[in-house]
Amino acid sequence: MKAVITAVGGYAPDYILDNKELSKMVDTSDEWIMTRVGIKERHILKGERQGTSEMAVKAVEEIFRKSETSPDEIDLVICATVTPDHIFPAMANIVSDKADIRNAHSFDLNAGCSGFLYALDTASKFIEAGSKKKALVIGADKMSSITDYSDRTTCVLFGDAAAAVLLEPSKDDSVGVIDSILRSDGFGRRYLKMEAGGSVAPPSIDTVKNKEHFIFQDGRHVFKYAVSSMADVSVEMMKKHNISPDELDWLVPHQANMRIIDATAERMGIDKNKVMINIERYGNTTAATIPMCLYEWENRLNKGDNLILSAFGAGFTWGSILVKWGYNS
Numbered sequence: 001m002k003a004v005i006t007a008v009g010g011y012a013p014d015y016i017l018d019n020k021e022l023s024k025m026v027d028t029s030d031e032w033i034m035t036r037v038g039i040k041e042r043h044i045l046k047g048e049r050q051g052t053s054e055m056a057v058k059a060v061e062e063i064f065r066k067s068e069t070s071p072d073e074i075d076l077v078i079c080a081t082v083t084p085d086h087i088f089p090a091m092a093n094i095v096s097d098k099a100d101i102r103n104a105h106s107f108d109l110n111a112g113c114s115g116f117l118y119a120l121d122t123a124s125k126f127i128e129a130g131s132k133k134k135a136l137v138i139g140a141d142k143m144s145s146i147t148d149y150s151d152r153t154t155c156v157l158f159g160d161a162a163a164a165v166l167l168e169p170s171k172d173d174s175v176g177v178i179d180s181i182l183r184s185d186g187f188g189r190r191y192l193k194m195e196a197g198g199s200v201a202p203p204s205i206d207t208v209k210n211k212e213h214f215i216f217q218d219g220r221h222v223f224k225y226a227v228s229s230m231a232d233v234s235v236e237m238m239k240k241h242n243i244s245p246d247e248l249d250w251l252v253p254h255q256a257n258m259r260i261i262d263a264t265a266e267r268m269g270i271d272k273n274k275v276m277i278n279i280e281r282y283g284n285t286t287a288a289t290i291p292m293c294l295y296e297w298e299n300r301l302n303k304g305d306n307l308i309l310s311a312f313g314a315g316f317t318w319g320s321i322l323v324k325w326g327y328n329s
């Protein structure tokens with residue numbers, strides 16, 4: 001039995017932080033950001049005590065409306081995030097409460113920017129095993145909550161968003177989540193992390209003073225590994241399933257840097273018009289980038305389309321998933 005995506009929902013907050021406004025905050029320019037990264041604007045969740053779950057719930061409620069699913073029918077919720085509302089309880093528990101989901105077991109999963117792929121793979125296994133019938137897989141991050149807006153090397157990169165998919169057993173075996181290649185290498189933990197706030201360095205006046213509750217990234221190192229790893233696993237997936245560049249309908253890449261996306265597409269030998277790209281309007285929303293692409297491209301997808309989802313992120317974690325799309329919109 002295969003697991004198939006049957007609905008997609010997404011949400012980005014209204015407030016837009018563009019390059020012009022960022023140029024007033026730090027020493028940067030639209031020209032540098034567009035040339036080196038490819039981002040024009042990011043959506044930011046404003047307001048006191050507004051956490052990632054606010055956005056995730058909106059994405060989930062859209063799925064309920066579109067698919068005419070009732071919250072009672074959901075039996076699994078997996079939330080991929082690096083910015084949960086709290087360290088505990090899990091954001092998936094909070095989303096379930098807010099969305100009135102009472103019959104599911106729910107948990108969070110942290111795999112950096114590869115989180116959605118890890119969560120989709122995990123949920124698929126529950127469906128394939130026959131133990132779950134309707135799973136919500138959510139990718140959501142409020143990156144603005146851990147971004148230092150005085151650090152030009154990171155603050156231009158990130159934005160806030162949430163998106164989700166509904167996963168069900170496929171009645172038609174030819175469509176669904178076909179295969180996953182997921183990898184991690186903890187060696188990468190040096191290059192991309194949030195130093196404090198966990199058990200090693202609980203919050204203190206010093207950790208706040210030292211800005212250890214913000215994203216730390218050695219961009220050059222991460223870039224080097226991201227370019228080769230994302231391309232490697234995507235090409236490996238094509239070879240494993242004998243999919244030629246012509247037969248691949250869509251590459252759905254994590255949106256961290258336009259240059260990483262271009263390099264991945266080039267190694268796969270596919271045309272840019274087959275690549276889902278919205279980094280210019282959202283920036284890097286971590287676990288939300290890939291489902292947000294699916295959400296924005298949903299109307300252009302046809303049953304049977306071959307999609308390769310591909311990501312690289314903190315950990316390091318990376319991977320690719322082959323999906324045969326399950327429906328016409």
Ligand code: ACO
Nearest residue numbers: 028032112113152153156219220222223226256257313314
């Ligand atoms: N505006 C202007 N200049 C800048 C900016 C900026 N916003 N940021 C950096 N610079 C400067 C640097 O200070 C440096 O100046 P120097 O040479 O005088 O020291 C120069 O530009 C070049 O800096 P690099 O870091 O070499 O710039 P690079 O071309 O590598 O781009 C970037 C930086 C965009 C971060 C890139 O390295 C990158 O995309 N890395 C990978 C990001 C990624 O994939 N992350 C993984 C997912 S994130 C997650 O999992 C949470």
